[in-house]
Amino acid sequence: MKLIAVVALGQNHCIGHNNEMPWHIPEDLAHFKALTMGKTVLMGRKTFESILASLGRPLPGRPQMVLTRSSAWAPEVVGSDAITRASSLADALEMARARGLDELMVIGGAEVYGQCMAQLDVIEATEIEASPEGDAFFPPLDPAQWVRTPGERSESKGLGYTFVRYTRRA
Ligand SMILES: NC(=O)c1ccc[n+]([C@@H]2O[C@H](COP(=O)([O-])OP(=O)(O)OC[C@H]3O[C@@H](n4cnc5c(N)ncnc54)[C@H](OP(=O)(O)O)[C@@H]3O)[C@@H](O)[C@H]2O)c1
Numbered sequence: 704m705k706l707i708a709v710v711a712l713g714q715n716h717c718i719g720h721n722n723e724m725p726w727h728i729p730e731d732l733a734h735f736k737a738l739t740m741g742k743t744v745l746m747g748r749k750t751f752e753s754i755l756a757s758l759g760r761p762l763p764g765r766p767q768m769v770l771t772r773s774s775a776w777a778p779e780v781v782g783s784d785a786i787t788r789a790s791s792l793a794d795a796l797e798m799a800r801a802r803g804l805d806e807l808m809v810i811g812g813a814e815v816y817g818q819c820m821a822q823l824d825v826i827e828a829t830e831i832e833a834s835p836e837g838d839a840f841f842p843p844l845d846p847a848q849w850v851r852t853p854g855e856r857s858e859s860k861g862l863g864y865t866f867v868r869y870t871r872r873a
Pocket residue numbers: 709710711712717718719720721722723724746747748749750751753770771772773776789790791792810811812813814815816818839
């Protein structure tokens with residue numbers, strides 16, 4: 704099973720502030736959707752809540768595993784049967800393997816990326832040409848470990864960004 708992270712990050716590796724994304728780039732949301740639709744996604748409880756706050760519902764069309772250490776946690780959402788609680792990363796990976804998944808998409812946040820980093824095969828990054836203030840950061844990307852393949856640079860309302868694939872060196 705491949706472990707693939709999907710992240711949008713600033714030049715300072717900022718990914719979030721006050722449990723929200725520091726920018727609004729519709730093209731990046733569309734990219735995220737294209738990469739993850741129909742696939743199982745793994746996220747931390749705070750990211751799940753951040754998505755719930757911004758969309759008003761969980762991500763549609765994607766089975767979701769939510770990491771939390773709280774055994775009392777249950778998503779207070781209607782039709783939440785596609786949402787599974789995982790009490791540890793090992794637990795989540797075991798569930799994913801038991802489901803026979805080829806890929807598990809790791810969608811954040813900082814704490815979860817940090818823990819998955821050593822096991823990631825691919826990182827689908829949106830590199831944003833900004834260094835916003837924040838309280839959540841993506842780990843450093845060591846060029847000795849990752850091959851960086853950038854796509855074309857684009858702009859959204861004057862904000863430059865590039866979709867970049869990082870593949871772990873053999
Ligand atoms: N730019 C992007 O692409 C992107 C993507 C996703 C998120 N974000 C941003 O990232 C920020 C959230 O990141 P975060 O680091 O604060 O939180 P997070 O990683 O989303 O969630 C952290 C929570 O996950 C649970 N958790 C983490 N590791 C666990 C483990 N091994 N076992 C069991 N539970 C575990 C814990 O929940 P409990 O406290 O319930 O135990 C922990 O408090 C937000 O600002 C969000 O907007 C940005």
